Amino acid sequence: xxxxxEEFALNPEAQRRGDQLxxxxxxxxxxxxxxxxxxxxxxxxxxxxPEVSSAPxxxxxxxxxxx
Numbered sequence: 001x002x003x004x005x006e007e008f009a010l011n012p013e014a015q016r017r018g019d020q021l022x023x024x025x026x027x028x029x030x031x032x033x034x035x036x037x038x039x040x041x042x043x044x045x046x047x048x049x050p051e052v053s054s055a056p057x058x059x060x061x062x063x064x065x066x067x
Contacts, residue, residue, distance in 0.1 A: 003027045008037065 005028050010021035025037035 001027055001029050 003026070005025060007022050007024050008028070010023060012020060014020045023037060026040040027038040029036040029038070
């Protein structure tokens with residue numbers, strides 16, 4: 001795994017730079033048969049916090065409490 005690699009040309013044989021489809025992945029994972037380009041995205045605060053992730057668990061406990 002390589003973090004913040006150099007830019008990567010998806011079509012390196014192209015004659016013009018505009019035709020090379022250049023990307024700047026946040027990381028790459030390479031094996032003999034595979035190349036994975038990773039793009040990391042930041043999670044905004046408050047969009048998925050502990051109060052959100054525990055809500056389905058609390059709802060499941062509440063609905064089964066009277067059974």
